[in-house]
Amino acid sequence: MLCSLGVDVKMDDEVITEVYPVKPYGLLAEGLRVYVSEGCANCHSQIVRGLGSGDVSRGFGVRSTVPRDYILDKPSVLGSFRLGPDLSNYGSKEWRSDASSAGQGAFDSNRVLAKLYFGFKLVSGSSMPDYKNLFQTRRRLGQGSPNALVLTGYGAVPEGFEVIPKPEAVALVAYLESLARQHSFNTSAAVEVSGR
Numbered sequence: 549m550l551c552s553l554g555v556d557v558k559m560d561d562e563v564i565t566e567v568y569p570v571k572p573y574g575l576l577a578e579g580l581r582v583y584v585s586e587g588c589a590n591c592h593s594q595i596v597r598g599l600g601s602g603d604v605s606r607g608f609g610v611r612s613t614v615p616r617d618y619i620l621d622k623p624s625v626l627g628s629f630r631l632g633p634d635l636s637n638y639g640s641k642e643w644r645s646d647a648s649s650a651g652q653g654a655f656d657s658n659r660v661l662a663k664l665y666f667g668f669k670l671v672s673g674s675s676m677p678d679y680k681n682l683f684q685t686r687r688r689l690g691q692g693s694p695n696a697l698v699l700t701g702y703g704a705v706p707e708g709f710e711v712i713p714k715p716e717a718v719a720l721v722a723y724l725e726s727l728a729r730q731h732s733f734n735t736s737a738a739v740e741v742s743g744r
Contacts, residue, residue, distance in 0.1 A: 571620040572726065579723025582716045583625060586679060593627035594636045594727070607642060608634040609729060617729045632676055640728040655725045658698070661713050664720070666703055682717035685709055 572580050583589070596603045598612030613636055618624045627634075639655055663670055667678030688696070688710040696710035705711055713721075 572723065575719050575722045576726050578716075578719035579721070579726075580621075580625070582682075582720040583723055584623060586682075586720070588635075589625040589627040591627075591629060591631040591676070592633065592635045593630045594634065594729075595626045596634060596636050596729070603634060609637045609640075610642065613729050632674070635724065635727055636729045638727045639725040657721045657725065660721050660724060661697055661717060662699075664717060665697060665699075665711065669702065679717070682714050682720065684712045684714055686712060 594613075596609035596611070596613045598604075603609065604611065617636075618626070641655070663676070664679045665683055667676045668674040669678070683697070685705060686709065688708055692710050693712050696712055699705055699711060
């Protein structure tokens with residue numbers, strides 16, 4: 549019996565017990581819903597092309613994506629146009645498309661929230677719209693919310709106010725952070741399920 553999901557699988561004399569891919573659930577499933585409803589796939593792809601396309605050399609991934617990467621995605625959001633960068637591996641430490649985040653390593657959710665809030669105004673040469681509908685501007689009470697965006701200079705809110713990400717923004721950032729289609733596996737070998 550052949551299996552492509554990788555649970556207790558024998559491949560070339562080695563047993564793979566890691567499950568890949570993992571179906572998004574909870575906060576990640578909500579983030580995928582927001583990704584779809586906000587139309588992110590209209591400008592961003594989630595497919596690292598191979599055959600000399602330059603996607604790997606641009607840092608979009610360490611390998612080309614394969615059908616197995618999308619087997620549990622419902623819906624699959626490959627995208628049909630790449631106006632913005634490919635997001636297949638946006639959550640991986642290797643992926644960074646702009647000079648301001650190059651080499652940072654760790655995923656910076658505050659920076660991603662700021663990109664969503666400001667859109668093209670934050671990154672020079674970007675055409676990304678802002679998604680202020682995913683945030684709430686409210687009067688700051690006491691010390692304010694620990695989740696408030698730190699906004700200084702351009703875009704700073706009036707004194708006594710703060711900008712808080714709504715649950716949809718938090719879910720979208722969690723989904724983006726989860727994107728790392730870098731699992732290595734032999735895509736050409738037949739896979740036999742052991743013990744069945």
